[in-house]
Every structure is written in C-alpha cells, then in structure tokens.
Amino acid sequence: MDREQSLVAVVTGAGRGIGAATARRLAADGAAVAVVDRGVPETHDTVGLIEAAGGRAIGVACDVAAADQVEAAFARVVDVFGRIDVLVNNAGVIRDNLLFMMTEQDWDTVLRVHLRGTFLCTRAAQRHMARRGGGRIVNLSSIAARGNRGQANYSTAKAAVQGLTRTFAAELGPQGITVNAIAPGFIATPMTDETARRMGRDPDEFRHDTAARVPLRRVGSPDDIAGVVAFLAGPDAAYVTGQTIHVDGGHP
Structure with missing residues (x-):
C-alpha cells in the first residue's frame, strides 16, 4: 500500500508486551505503525521485527503524560505517514503496594501514565482523525478495574479508563471515531513477571497457579489481546463503540 492507502496506527507502550504484539499485528494487517515508548531505544526491537516482516514502522520517543511530548509525537507521525487512523492507548506502569505502604508518588505515577496519558493521546489523535472523517481508538483497561488487593x-x-471510554465514545461518535476498551485478564508479559517477583514468586510458577483458576486453564498471551485490538481497529467493528471487552479466559 502507498502512503495514502495504508492505515496508520499509533501504539503507545509498544516496546514490549501487549503493545509490541499489537504493533506487530496491526503491521501484519497492513498498517504503518508508530511504535511509541519512553525512549527510541525501547522501540528498536519492535520496529525491527515489523520491518523484517516487510512492514512499515517508526520509533517515537514520548512520555504519554507530558502534553508537549504527546503533541510533538503525534505531529511527527503525521509528518512521516501523512495521517492517523488508529490509536491504541496501551502505555502503563505498576507501582503495587498495600494502602499503608503506598506512597503519594506511587499513586500519582500510575494515575499519570494510565489516565492522563490516555486523555492526552486521545485528545491529540482526535484532532487528526476528525479532519479525515473518522478513526478508531482502543484503550487498555484491566479486570483489575473491579478492584485488586x-x-x-x-x-x-483502569476503572477510570472505562469511564473515559464511554464518555469519549459519546463525544467523538459524531466525528466518525469509535472508542472502545479492552480489559485483559492475566497476560504473560514482563509486567506480570515483575508482579510475581515483587510477591517473592517464580514467574513460571505464578503463571501456572493463575492458570489453574482460569476456566480456559491457561493465562493469556499478548497476541490474544492484539487480536481483539485488530478486530476493533478493523472494518468488522465499524458499529462497535463505547464498549469494554473482557479478554480474560472467563476469569471469575
């Protein structure tokens, strides 16, 4: 596809895990992909895999919670690829702790990246999508939105992201922009491995024990989430908006 025919997707937090799998899947489906992460070196592996498979990608450095960096990042994507059709708000961090040990910085850092980042990136993408008459936005929530010790x-x-999703869907629908969220269950990623180690657990053992509680008897993979993102970004989801889809293996 040429510059004007290819869909252009922006995937935040795409250096590893769910974001990397999503960037690769969208590229495999024909999109040109902006691989966004905190630094350009963090994007190299994902960009390299996309290009090796014959796709088009660029690495973009951006702190999604910094408004000036977000505006510059999206302007660069448009400068290189000419448009933005899909945004996947995936960037995230964890600072887990029980209430009596959680610091204000722990609280602010997580809310800043997940919530402020989703707001800023959606606001930036919306301007470009509206000019072209439509677009797709997919936000990453979590089953932890129901509460998790x-x-x-x-x-x-993650609960607030679901509220943003419904609100943005109502506001942006008249512009032809759909906004949906995915709430993954336990997905085998570097982030969940970090959670296991924080708990003093071996990551493989942690996955095995978690799988035993999931009706499908396995934990999810990043590709499981990437496939649902691809659906929401594709033509079959043209009348789906404001929804949160749980991709959790039937987790109770």
Missing part, C-alpha cells in the same frame, strides 16, 4: 492506584486508573 495491592493495586489501589492501578485499579482506580
């Missing part, structure tokens, strides 16, 4: 900050942020 030791994750007051993360659970709050």
Whole structure:
C-alpha cells in the first residue's frame, strides 16, 4: 500500500508486551505503525521485527503524560505517514503496594501514565482523525478495574479508563471515531513477571497457579489481546463503540 492507502496506527507502550504484539499485528494487517515508548531505544526491537516482516514502522520517543511530548509525537507521525487512523492507548506502569505502604508518588505515577496519558493521546489523535472523517481508538483497561488487593492506584486508573471510554465514545461518535476498551485478564508479559517477583514468586510458577483458576486453564498471551485490538481497529467493528471487552479466559 502507498502512503495514502495504508492505515496508520499509533501504539503507545509498544516496546514490549501487549503493545509490541499489537504493533506487530496491526503491521501484519497492513498498517504503518508508530511504535511509541519512553525512549527510541525501547522501540528498536519492535520496529525491527515489523520491518523484517516487510512492514512499515517508526520509533517515537514520548512520555504519554507530558502534553508537549504527546503533541510533538503525534505531529511527527503525521509528518512521516501523512495521517492517523488508529490509536491504541496501551502505555502503563505498576507501582503495587498495600494502602499503608503506598506512597503519594506511587499513586500519582500510575494515575499519570494510565489516565492522563490516555486523555492526552486521545485528545491529540482526535484532532487528526476528525479532519479525515473518522478513526478508531482502543484503550487498555484491566479486570483489575473491579478492584485488586495491592493495586489501589492501578485499579482506580483502569476503572477510570472505562469511564473515559464511554464518555469519549459519546463525544467523538459524531466525528466518525469509535472508542472502545479492552480489559485483559492475566497476560504473560514482563509486567506480570515483575508482579510475581515483587510477591517473592517464580514467574513460571505464578503463571501456572493463575492458570489453574482460569476456566480456559491457561493465562493469556499478548497476541490474544492484539487480536481483539485488530478486530476493533478493523472494518468488522465499524458499529462497535463505547464498549469494554473482557479478554480474560472467563476469569471469575
């Protein structure tokens, strides 16, 4: 596809895990992809894999919670690829702790990245999408939005993302922009490995024990989430908006 025919997707937090899998999937489906992460070196592996498979990608450094960096990042994407059709708000961090040990910085850091970052990136993308008459925005929430011990900050942020999703869908629908969220269950990523180690657990053992509680008897993979993102970004989801889709193996 040429510059004007290719869909252009922006995926935040795409250096590893769910973001990397999503960037690769969208590229495999024909999109040109802006791989966004805190620094350009963090994007190299994902960009390299996309290009090796014959796709088009650029690495973009951006702190999604810094308004000036977000505006500059989206302007660069448009400068290179000419448009923005899809935004995947995936960037995230964890600072888990029980309430009596959670610091204000722990709280602020998680809310800043997950919630402020989603707001800033959506606002920036909307301007470009509206000019072209439409677009797709997919936000990453979590089943932790229902509450999860030791994750007051993360659970709050992910619940708020679902509220943002419904609100943005109502506001941006008249512009032809759909806005949906995905709430993953336990996905095997570097982030969940970090959670296991924080708990003093071996990551493989932690995954095995978690899988035993999931009806499908396995934990999820980043590709499981990437596939649902691809659906929401594709033509079959043209009349789907304001929804949060749980991708959790039937987790109770």
